[in-house]
Amino acid sequence: MSNPPSASPTDIARRGEAIEILPGVHWIGALDPALRAFDIILRTANGTTYNAYLVRGSHGVAVIDTVKAEFADEFFARLESVADYDEIEVIVLNHLEPDHTGALPELMRRAPQARLHISSRAPAMLKALLKPREEDPLEYRTADTGDEVSLGERTLRFLHTPFLHWPDTQCTYLVEDGVLFSGDVFGCHHCDSRMFNDRCADFRFAFDYYYAHIMRPFKTHVMDALKLIEPLALKIIAPTHGPILRDRPRRYLTRYRELSSASFAERIGNEDPTLVVFYMSSYGNTARMAEAVCAGAEEAGARVSLYDLEGGEIQPFVDLIETADALAFGSPTINGDAVKPIWDLLSSLAVVDLKGKLGAAFGSYGWTGEAVRMIEDRMRGLKMRVPVAGLRIKLIPTDEELEECREFGRALASAIVSGEKGRVIDFADLG
């Protein structure tokens, strides 16, 4: 790529000066190499960066995002190395999470003339964040896709990309230079003072890991955002964490599309509804039920996969669940509960969108049989629908009882196949 800064960027980052990305476009963020866990849920093997940017136009300066509060001094030092506070006309916040808005209150004090630009979904969040007093209301402008703010010969254009990963997320595109300030989208936790993807260490795993934990729950929103981003002429993607992507930036769009697409049905190239059945079984009773459930579901036209939880790791099962139309869990009742691998799996689903998937539970039991009901409650708690009442069988299933299991499988499959499109469902039947 063109335009590498003349001095070594490593030295510049260490010296607390801004890093030039293009003439008049600077990185003014902060490095956090010591961080090892982010937002509780993410591990960060070599820390992270909080990337903020400054864009200079003939009619004023824009600051795009800020940094976490503890790093404000570093941010202001870098900002001061390339601009005066009274030149700042525009502050853009791509989303309001504290790791990018920590230095905002102080920036607003130092540049009171600057106008805030936030997404149309952000005002309530901004108030919650800054808690303004009645007599001192906040001033800001909200943006939707296509709205622009002019800096003279340079223009910032906004893209409304909600839920990536906060409800108020937007991206900001510097039209004349083809730079996308993408917020957390295309970001990763990787602290490398060389700052540009063509100079950094290999951070591909960090990129995928960030996607998996932050963006994955919002796949459909990722696809919507890609529809807005893909048509842009893109020279540089400048995210709020990790390396600036100036070498072949489109690769990262392709990767997001790959990671966000393809249900099992799309992958196998047909429209068969898919059912995944998971079970655990100590004496084989629940296992026999599981096989019969599968046989019934297949008769009724579902593409069925059957897995014994004892034989697998959680993560690949989570992937299977994400792409299935319906799930069934079989567990014996042990000491008044379903068995632990079932709960381990059911508590690992925060990263996948389960809303509207169908769920079902079955199992063999000895005397109380609580497991089935508990699994059903958990599935409802996860916003799944439970269209067929759970099936419990006392100890060893007889031939007639195995027929009940097949019937249970058929009922579940036809609930997926027929769907409820166009029909009127009764509220009480929604479970």
Added chain:
Amino acid sequence: MAKAKITFTDIDQTVNVPAGTRVIEVSEKIGAGIIYGCREGDCGTCMMHVEEGWNNLTEPSVLEEKVLRENMASRHDRLACQAQILGDCRVKPA
């Protein structure tokens, strides 16, 4: 008990509900595309557009009106976690 039909046009499904049911309760069970945050009328996440039957939902409260305004709601947008169903209506995510 009085019944009403609510149709989620994004997934083309209709549910027969007891009058007074909140839209959110039905929508999340059926898996319609309306999304939620706080569930208490504060965050504005659950905004939906009422295509038909605007008058068959309970009136928005002062607080709901305020949240709708703050979130740039257009005419006939409501919060699914607040609106209760009184008669037949058709809704979709805003």
